Amino acid sequence: MIKTKAYAAHSSTGALAPFELHRRNPGAEDVQIEILYCGVCHSDLHTARGEWHNTQYPCVPGHEIVGRVVAVGDGVRGFKVGDLAGVGCMIDSCGHCHSCHEGDEQYCENGFTGTYNGPVFGGENTFGGYSRTIVVKESFVLHVRHDEKDLARVAPLLCAGITTYSPLRHWGAGPGRKVGIVGLGGLGHMGVKIAHALGAHVVLFTTSPGKSDDGKQLGADVVCISTSPEQMAAQANQLDFILNTVAAPHDLDAYLQLLKRDGTMALVGAPAEPHPPSNVFNLIFKRRRIAGSLIGGIKETQEMLDFCADHQILSDVETIPIDYINTAYERMLKSDVKYRFVIDMASL
Structure with a gap:
């Protein structure tokens, strides 16, 4: 197992605080990503504070993830160590229902698995991008073509963009x-x-x-x-x-x-x-x-990233250290940000 630092909410009323979690070692079809930036979505706040009444604690939010590939499994063909990569709101789906076959995994009839807070219809918890590393199977990892200097502004594309x-x-x-x-x-x-x-x-x-x-x-x-x-x-x-x-x-x-x-x-x-x-x-x-409308499938998310790279579209962001996250949540409630907070994960 891979031990990594993170930030988590432990209850609906408590502040997010430092947390240590374990990721699985990369399997044959897995990609391990060093997270460089993670966007802060309003869904993170809703989930951390239990406002949708389905939160599994401890909750490590974050589904606007960009970073660098640091390891790949033997069966991985689309990514190599050093590539820039992204992970959005999903890390798995059933793969065999009508929606999955049509590339609309977000509407998986058996429930997709969220990057954090586990499968939609219940199951083992998952931990998101407010952390230093993540391991995801290749079919749910996205190629990032933007320049590395723009990565903080790319991160929100993984949710707000799609x-x-x-x-x-x-x-x-x-x-x-x-x-x-x-x-x-x-x-x-x-x-x-x-x-x-x-x-x-x-x-x-x-x-x-x-x-x-x-x-x-x-x-x-x-x-x-x-x-x-x-x-x-x-x-x-x-x-x-x-x-x-x-x-x-x-x-x-x-x-x-x-x-x-x-x-x-x-x-x-x-x-x-x-x-x-x-x-x-x-x-x-x-x-x-x-x-x-709910996010987009993996194919469409890749299409969106490529479209944004071709048209030089980036999110307008305020980059913050991880220990500012609780203040960022309060400011987000007041619409006091232009227009997305993004965490620099080097601060963790």
Whole structure:
């Protein structure tokens, strides 16, 4: 077994603190990665604090992992020692259900295994990227083509990047399409960048007038202050697709009215409590849809990383030492970060 340093939550109310864990020695199909940077996702906070009521403790969060390969099993063909590599939100799935066969492991009908907190439907705990090393089977390891100097800014692509890329691709964000992005946080700022790179006309919705300049610099064609009735009315029936990234309960009807006939709003934010009920008439009179989307499969995640490398897309980050993580969680709750915290694991 490989002994490694980490940070863990031991209860829903306790702070994250130093922890020691053991990784398995690499098997024939395994890749061992020295973790260089790990992004801090809102899901980390939800899980560490037990807000989704399924946390296994001790909990070592972190599923936006980039690093360097330090060992490979005898059967590994796609990676070698020294390669840059990434690990996202999953480290396994059943491999034989309909979804897995189609490359949508995130919808595995038997439940994928999370990089931390174990299998979706219950099972042995797994420990994530707030640690110095991780061992993952090759089929769930991703190639990183970005320059090594940009690795801290690459890390959030492994969750925030694919969480926004997948629905934008699935619902056809591209030239001639008007796409709304709701919220300008860790997910939203990636949604703006990716939708712009895909060629869509991008309308950003934010409650913060102070984010208007940021939104336009990130690629938004229009910034709409969602607390302004006049600005919202100007977007009514205008949008083909809305990507809603807000991870707090809010009124969905205000955005449904902005969709054209047959438009779709996809929810990727995961609040701890449900959204208020929607008025069904906002759906049936325009054949509109509310949908959901969960990260992306391994093939699509690799596609996203390559797309971002080709278009020089990186996350906007604040790099922190690991012992700042509890303060970072409190700041994240206040949206006091532009736009993603990333842990420099050399600090552990």
